[in-house]
Amino acid sequence: MQLQAPKGMKDVTPKDSYKWQAVESLAREICASYGYYETRTPVLEHTELFLRGVGDTTDIVQKEMYTFTDKGERSVTLKPEGTAGVVRMFLENRLFSEAQPTKMYYLYCPVFRYDKPQAGRFREHHQFGVEVFGAPRASADAEVIALACTLVGRLGVEKLSVNINSIGCPECRTTYNDALKAYLRENYNSLCETCKTRFEKNPIRILDCKEERCQGIVADAPKVLDFLCEDCAAHFEELKSCLDALDIAYKVDPMIVRGLDYYTKTVFEIISTEGAYKGTVCGGGRYDNLISELGGPEMCAVGFGMGMERLLLVAESFRQIPAPRPLDVYVAAVGEAARAQGLRFAAQLRKAGVSAEFDHVGRSFKAQFKYADKLGARRVAILGEDELLRGVVKLKDMAGGGERELPLEDAAGIINVIAVNETF
């Protein structure tokens, strides 16, 4: 028995979950303000969906998928990204027949990729993502970028860079690929081995190569942006003016090439430049052909995926996420009769919306106080033999150290004392 999570997978312990919840509730709040609704789709999909959706020449599909055969001999795959499943959901539920656009988000969506873990890279990670279907105008692209920036900004992350690019539609990309290959042909022998194979298969990926020699060659290569057709160029201009209108600072980076095959026109990345993780925190773009390629109607789409682990890493290096006060009242009771009364009292408090804890260990008064202190309880309600006889409960304020005695019957008065944020 190996008492260890699978390689590259992490637990969220009860002590840390508040950080995730903080990010999640912020994301929900922001999405609601932008008019996005949550969608939830299975962790597993038929393998075919990703082969066709993500693209079978990508690294993700070729070597990183958790694919297996289930007991019914079906090939299924743990989601390697969020978009394909949402498109499937959209088509299966025929949401395309509703009024468009359809604006959706997903949160804490588990994503699996079989690669070697390192800082900010896991075999299972979780994405917050957003998809807008049926919104052709670039203002949708800008809205999605703005939403991502709002979340990251609200978390206090200051050092980041919004990089945008356009990789055009299939038409302009063919023209561009020809031009790129013509340019690269002269330097073909100087390219790294991987790039040599990319040359025929997917030359645009060479732009993304981190090898120094390839970067040198690629620096003066023709830019996709110069080959955009009229429509794509207009779309890119519209995006830029929308971002300007929203006061979002961005950088045009003609070298952005995303790792998923479905992108058209807009691609973007939000990159953290400082903190515990440096690199892409959010990546997305437009994918106008994916819905039809998966068997749906001609319908455009734009969206992004954001790595929540990365987001958290970065956010925490700028600002501590405040831990919520865990407990209003610790009910300390010793003696069987008092314990019975205390158990009831704790239940009454909870019913009134006051969080309460009760001793289940059988500790001494002293130990119960110590424990209450450790929990960060604001008040301790004391119920011992003495109080029981007199029908009262003592209420101690842990910060001030003072005590008040209240009749046990007067629940409302007790709640009031507890609820008021005073020190005594």
Add this chain to the structure above:
RNA sequence: GUGGGUGUAGUUCAGUUGGUUAGAAUGCCAGAUUGUGGCUCUGGAGGUCGUGGGUUCGAGACCCACCACUCACCCCA
């Protein structure tokens, strides 16, 4: 997939050229008023020294293999 680093109490780490019973801090539990937290003091529990081989009279230390973690490359969020 390629390459580096690291594995010793729950946690962070000491552990001499290989030599008796493997330590500290912190955390946990208890006690210092038989009903009161934080501070202090005292005590206690807690370790197959990552696993398996090997060298040796003797291995936590040296060698080999494996495993895990970690970092970088690749790729990505």
